[in-house]
Every structure is written in structure tokens, then in C-alpha cells.
Amino acid sequence: MNNLLPFVVALPLLAAAATPLTRESKGLSRTLLLGTPALVLAFGILLVIETRDGDVLVEQVAGWEAGIAIAFAADLFSALVLVVMSLLTLVCSTFVVAAGDDDDPLMAPLVLVLSGGVFGALLTTDLFNLFVMIEVALIPSYVLMSKSGRPASLAAGRVYLTVNLFGSSLLLGGIALVYAVNGSVNLAELAGAGQASGIAAFAGGIILLALALKGALVPLHGWLPRTYPHASPAVTALFSGLLTKIGIYGLFRVFSVYFEGASQVQSIILAVTVVTMVVGVFGALGENSMRAILAFHMVSQVGYIALGLGFFGVAGMAASIFYLLHHTIVKASLFLSAGAIETHYGTDRLDRLGGLARREPLLAAAFLAAALSLAGIPPFSGFFAKFTLIRASMDAGEYLAAGVAVAVSLFTLLSMLKIWNSTFWGPDVPAGTADMAINDASKGGAMTTTRTRIRRTLIIPGVVLALVTVSLGVGAEILLSLVETAAEGLVDTTRYVEAVIGR
Amino acid sequence: MTAAIIVGLLVAGGVYLVLQPGLIRVTIGFVMIGHALNSLLVAAGGMGWRAVSFIGTSEPDQAADPLPQAFALTAIVITFGITVYLLGLARSGADDVPEEEPPT
Numbered sequence: 001m002n003n004l005l006p007f008v009v010a011l012p013l014l015a016a017a018a019t020p021l022t023r024e025s026k027g028l029s030r031t032l033l034l035g036t037p038a039l040v041l042a043f044g045i046l047l048v049i050e051t052r053d054g055d056v057l058v059e060q061v062a063g064w065e066a067g068i069a070i071a072f073a074a075d076l077f078s079a080l081v082l083v084v085m086s087l088l089t090l091v092c093s094t095f096v097v098a099a100g101d102d103d104d105p106l107m108a109p110l111v112l113v114l115s116g117g118v119f120g121a122l123l124t125t126d127l128f129n130l131f132v133m134i135e136v137a138l139i140p141s142y143v144l145m146s147k148s149g150r151p152a153s154l155a156a157g158r159v160y161l162t163v164n165l166f167g168s169s170l171l172l173g174g175i176a177l178v179y180a181v182n183g184s185v186n187l188a189e190l191a192g193a194g195q196a197s198g199i200a201a202f203a204g205g206i207i208l209l210a211l212a213l214k215g216a217l218v219p220l221h222g223w224l225p226r227t228y229p230h231a232s233p234a235v236t237a238l239f240s241g242l243l244t245k246i247g248i249y250g251l252f253r254v255f256s257v258y259f260e261g262a263s264q265v266q267s268i269i270l271a272v273t274v275v276t277m278v279v280g281v282f283g284a285l286g287e288n289s290m291r292a293i294l295a296f297h298m299v300s301q302v303g304y305i306a307l308g309l310g311f312f313g314v315a316g317m318a319a320s321i322f323y324l325l326h327h328t329i330v331k332a333s334l335f336l337s338a339g340a341i342e343t344h345y346g347t348d349r350l351d352r353l354g355g356l357a358r359r360e361p362l363l364a365a366a367f368l369a370a371a372l373s374l375a376g377i378p379p380f381s382g383f384f385a386k387f388t389l390i391r392a393s394m395d396a397g398e399y400l401a402a403g404v405a406v407a408v409s410l411f412t413l414l415s416m417l418k419i420w421n422s423t424f425w426g427p428d429v430p431a432g433t434a435d436m437a438i439n440d441a442s443k444g445g446a447m448t449t450t451r452t453r454i455r456r457t458l459i460i461p462g463v464v465l466a467l468v469t470v471s472l473g474v475g476a477e478i479l480l481s482l483v484e485t486a487a488e489g490l491v492d493t494t495r496y497v498e499a500v501i502g503r
Numbered sequence: 504m505t506a507a508i509i510v511g512l513l514v515a516g517g518v519y520l521v522l523q524p525g526l527i528r529v530t531i532g533f534v535m536i537g538h539a540l541n542s543l544l545v546a547a548g549g550m551g552w553r554a555v556s557f558i559g560t561s562e563p564d565q566a567a568d569p570l571p572q573a574f575a576l577t578a579i580v581i582t583f584g585i586t587v588y589l590l591g592l593a594r595s596g597a598d599d600v601p602e603e604e605p606p607t
Contacts, residue, residue: 128574128577132577132581139584139588146592149595154592154595157592158529158592161589161592162521162529165533166521169533169540172540172544173540173543175574176543176544176546176547176571177543177547179571179574180547
């Protein structure tokens, strides 16, 4: 089982390398694009089953001695995230195929390399490898961001590229300092090093800063809402689910292993996350297109996800992990629903849309489920995510954070209602926008006017993810017990350390 | 100390260039930051011992730490790839400075 771990990285990269051979046959390249994440998903589910009682699977690559080898390790936390991310890659790839984005022969290999880097970052136990894997995921994303060649997308791509390159440089600098101070970059050997001395904490702090930039925590969030809405819809969904979340995943891992939840850092994280929740949600209120609103909400929700780090404990970390899994799915579902509308109507501006609930009941239901889940209404997964998080912060005595989390939920609901009212309710699309839709809809294929229905294949991906959030809400009991075990593995890292370096 | 000064100067120059308009300047800025990080990585292995790090060619207490050198090598490859992409991006936009800000 554990000797298959490196293949989680190798398989997508090999599949990407094989795509030039499939140029003649679209079916073959689609098989690669969809089959690879499906295989990883199946493997991820197996991993969750293997690690469900807190075991850690480790593969010392090439059989080198533990501590010298480059190790891949899967504990329950990384296995759960791997499942969600491979599911997301699969669903987004389906959307890519449905929207016809894969007419571009570069699309399939770029998505595959991106997912390979992300999967690798989940399983690596080595800080430098984490940097390399994040780079492997980021480089295709630079291309994906500005691939359409529209001026807005090129300009957004430039901001995205500059900010992320700077973040990567910061990450590498932090890793160099960690090596200089501790003489190792193996996470397991570094367990607790962040608490040993001020210099070690400073070096680790730079890594945390760089990861916070990748995850778009305030005040390092400005790049995200300015860039994400300008990529193509499927790409935005993919980025939201994979790239920012990998920064958050790294934050979880580094904070819990390197710092072992140092209490001095906790108060900083708590302050940052609370401000992040508030800034993101108010930023969203000022936007007037679907994807821009959703992108700002992402900033706000990242604050919720990282909130649990601020009172590091099993309950808090479990809530945070639950939130991470829930949010990845829900946000992607919303982005895909918005993407289906945008692909068909050529715009996602709120003032150009209306009355979709009558024409697209299925899409409207999927959007509504995901939006309510995002706001935290029962019985969707968002309710359990927020409930456990707020309860954990009350238990930890952080009443301010809990209060802010509740208040921000209300504003989240407010801007979800704003999208709902102007897009799904209200009068039909006003006359005069039809011409625009035809001009802008570059890749829809079938449609000619705004009166046609959105193709089923475009709607299904968002619906599937909305169903997942419903089932996560209904079956929350199972997931809650899993994330609790995962959180125990993060709070007490002895099993992880023992498995990776054997002492 | 020399390493620290070099890293500081390169980062300062690099950040200045990255903040300038024009993708070519941004590219050169990132090349400078990349060099600064490579110096930092090599310095992380310790500046005191610089001998060839092969078994049998030098005393173990003289040999340089090979691991940061391998890190630097990886970082150089990544920087190189990014530089090429940045230059390609600069070439593809006929006008180097974007005319409009991305609508927010």
C-alpha cells in the first residue's frame, strides 16, 4: 500500500507527459484527463480506510534509510484532503470537457501537472519538497490564468504571477533559514523546533507568512479577488479548490509540526483570521458579478478555515479540517454553477442576468444548496462546519472570534441572497443583452440566443458537488469522527514523527 | 557577513525592479531575487567549510554541505523556467504596460 504513495505524484505527471501522444484522439486525451484523478480518488479513499484509526503510512523513496530518504507520508489528514482534492479535480475536469475548454491541447496536460503538484504537496514530509511541489502546481497555473489572451486576463495573470512568484521566493528563503538554523528540512526531524529558540521561530514564521500569502489571508489577500474571476470558469473552480487550499494545508502542517501549536503564534493567527473573515465578507458586498463575489467570499472563508489554528486543540483543529473539506467542495460547486451560467450567457454580471430559477430549476437548486451551505444553514455541511468551529472557539474562551464568526455568517447569507435575487429571481434577462451574449459566448457551441437552456453536461458538475455537501451534512457524524482522529494526529505529532523518521 | 550583504543588496534591487511597470524589469527583478535566494541557500550550509564534498577528496570536516547546493540547483532550474515564461509573456503583449487595470 505505502509503496504506491509516490505514484500519486508520478501518475498525473506521466499522464501529462503522455497527452501529446493523444492529439489525434480526443477520447484518449479525455480518458487521461478524467481517468487520472479518478484513480487518485480511488486510492485516496483506500488511504482514508487504511489510516482511519490514526496510522501513518510512510514510503521512504528508493529504500534509503529513514531520515535520509525523501519520504512520502499519508496520515488521515492528508488522506482526507487528498480525497476531496482529487474529487474536485475530477469534477472540474468534467466541466472543462463539457465547456469545450479542452479543445486547447494544452489544457489537459496543464490541469494534470497542477493536480500532480498539489497531490505531492499533500503527501510530502519535507519542507523543500513542499516548495518544489507547490511550484509544480503553480507553474501550470500561471499559464492557465492568462491562457485566454484577453487583456483583462493577461493583466490579471501578471498580478497573479508576480504575487505568487514573490510568495514562492519568500517560502524558499524561509526554508533556507530553517535549514541554516536547524540543519534539516525534514518536517519530522523539525518537530517542535519552532519552540526551541527565537531564531528558529523567526525562520518558521517566514514560511508561515509565505503560506499565508498563498492561502490569501488578510493582509496578504489583495491579489486573489483581483485575479481569480478573470480565469476561465473551470480554472477558477480548480484554483479555488486546489491552490489556495494547498497554502492552508501547508499552514496546518507547518504550524502543528514545526511549531507544535506555539501559543505565542496562536494569538497572531487568531487576530489575522478574525480580520480575514470580516474583510472578505465586506469586500464581497461591494462586488457586482457572481465570480467576483464568490472570490471575495473565499478570502472570508479562508479566515474560518484557519481560525482553529488560533486555539490549537483537538476540537478546534477538527473543526478547521471539517471546514477545509466542506469549503473546498462548496466553493467549487458555486464557481461551477456560476461558470455554467457564464459559459452559456457570456456574462456573470448580476445586472445582466435574471429569472434563471424558472428556466434552470436544477442549476438553481444546486446553487441554492451550495449557497446555503456556505452561509451555514442546516442540514448542509456548512452548518456542522460552522457549529463545531464556533463551539470549539467558545470552549477555548475566544468569545470575540465566535461572535465575529456568527456575524460574518449573516453577511455571507446577505451576499448569497444578492446573487440569488438578481440572477435566479426577478424578471428575465433584459432585452438587448442577447447580442452581447452571442458575441461573448465563445465556446458554448450549441447556443444562439439567451432563450436556449444551459446544456445539462455543464450543470451536472455543480450539481454533483452540491449533492456531496448535502450528503456531508446528512452524514456529518461519520466525517466528524474522522476529522477528530485527523486532528489528534496534528495536535500530537509523535505518531507522525515516529513513522517518518523511525524514532 | 559578505553573504548577508550580497543577499540584502540583491533582494533590495530585485524588489525595487519588481515594483516597476514593465514586465522586462519585473523579470530582471525576479532573476535578482532568485540569485539572492541561491546565495542564501548556499550560505545556509555554513560559510566556513568550502571544500569539495565528495567522499575521499577532502576531509569530512572541511567538506561543504552538499544538501543546500542541491537545493540551490533545484531553485536555479525553477527560476530559469519562470524567467523564460516571464520573457515569453513580455513578448506576447505588444505593449508592455497593461492599458487597463483588471476590473475589480
